[in-house]
Amino acid sequence: MRNPEMFISLIKIVVVLVIMLTAVAYIVLLERRLAAAIQNRIGPNRVGWQGFLQPLADVLKLVLKEDIVPKSANKFIHDLAPVISISVALTTFAVVPFGDHITLFGQNIKLQIASVNVGILYILALTSLGVYGVTLSGWASNNKYSLLGGLRSSAQMISYELAMGLSIIGVVMLAGSLELDKIVQAQAGWKWNIFLQPIGFITFVVAAFAETNRLPFDLPEAEPELVAGYHTEYSGLKFGLFYLSEYANMLTSCAIITTLFLGGWQLPFLDGLGLPDFWLSLFHVGAFCLKVGVVLLFFIVIRWTIPRFRYDQLMNLGWKVMLPLTIANLLATGFVILLFE
């Protein structure tokens, strides 16, 4: 191979994408089974062992369904919106480090697709782009419910984006870098940011719930009043793409929470065990997956156990509680750093 670097990048990208899409399909199954357990039902368990082939059956069904675009809709934007949503949701994962280095076939491979030097700004930029998918779909459907859903969603997402950005700043001040792998390395041992930045952690998690439109904040698609909101007029695979992007967003935000606050791929006692390098790298990846899994379970359990906010409560929380809290956290962090210098 003349250009091994390019080749390695390509393989990494394809592997990560395939794992992500499979993981997303199984998160859907996990959520349905867990929701069923919480609500004292059985849930999908017929297709394959314990319903393990259910995601496949779902995809097949969505592919075979007719795609209905209302006559009054703007066809081009109606088609474009789910593609924006899914590509944003997938591309955010490109900067998340899921392990340290690994040596395979004599090549030292970095377990991160792109170590962009402005990693956090990249993540914030892409989450802002995510608003477009939802808002455009709401506008282009030419349906009153969709328009209201899209509007609510854009107002909600921009409100919580502020809190999200401000709660990361404490982490950046501690690490002194915007690169995600440097932030992970700064959290070695037990110096996880969840302990150093507890308020930042809580506000970030709340903002992540709002950005992914998950349940306490799922007003854009509130079933009883907006009949699914921005995707009322979507069917077939285009609906499937929205569904996929919602779960991909959830996976990505869990990965980002893990990276920024839970020490990423680090486990404190792992490096002291004296394992061979190859196994150590594998355990790092395992630790990362485990942490992401725990955060995912938290997301799912919250969804099925907590009632929905009212819209004015949602905006009050975003603008009058989260924003002052994150600014206060920022000043407190700055003050404490000054004291310890």
Add this chain to the structure above:
Amino acid sequence: MLTEFGRVFIFLIIGAIFVAGGLITAWLVRPHRWYPGKLTSYECGEEPVGDSWVRFNIRFYVVALIFLIFDVEIVFLFPWAVVYQKLGLYAFIEMMIFLAILLVGYAYVWGKGDLDWDKPTPHIPVIKKQKPVEQAYAEEVTV
């Protein structure tokens, strides 16, 4: 030599190929049977009334404006946060002044009521107190 953003770009392209592949397959295998009734907008089974692109609350516009101001502020905060540990007290005081100016604007917006959203006013049904049966009967007998 591949730059880091080059990798991100390749990631985006391969992701797009995945999505496009799915969409094209779906287009090939799904049925295309439509009739005018199917293509109307959904409005709970009724004929759609009027245009859907209706006027909406001005607050959404105001929130977008306030967001813009604060978002620019956050962009200024990030480079400050990166070099904060090197600059120390000087950077802290400078950022306090910057934040103080912004907080004045925030307090103005809050005081003006642009952050308040309509609260629902619940109508608690008033139930007229009924006389107990015995009392009503007794009154009837005395009359």
